[in-house]
Amino acid sequence: MSYNCLIDFQLMLLISGLSSADYKCSTCNCTAAEFQSVAKNLGIPILNKGISKTSLSPWTYDCAVDIDRIPMFICNAVCDKSCIKLVHAKPAGIKVRINTFRRYPCSNGSYRLSKEDYNLIVGCTCII
DSSP: OBOOOHHHHHHHHHHHTOOTTTOOOSSSSOBHHHHHHHHHHHTOGGGOOHHHHHSSSOEEEEEEEOTTEESSEEEEEEEOSSOTTOTTOEEEEEEEEEEEEEEEEOTTSOEEEEEEEEEEEEEEEEEO
């Protein structure tokens, strides 16, 4: 899937303390995979998958792109079906509420932003 990642890419660079001269996507229309690769190379924690595989409740990431949302790119943790070495435990997502903004077009060609809460799953744990 291709989308215009320029705004998210610039925000990602700003967070990491780099400038666009330090690191660039190969094009201005990054794919989700390319954006994820750039974020991983810059060490953006949400896309760093190391800890997710060493947890007693491992998880993967499901990343979604929504061009009318800020941030455009959000990755939710998806828990594996069982906990490692804990027979009676069940995996559960660790949720945090974050603020996002939805953009709506206006009649004059500009956009209106509306704040929306988003329940983000940042990782998984085992519960009994």
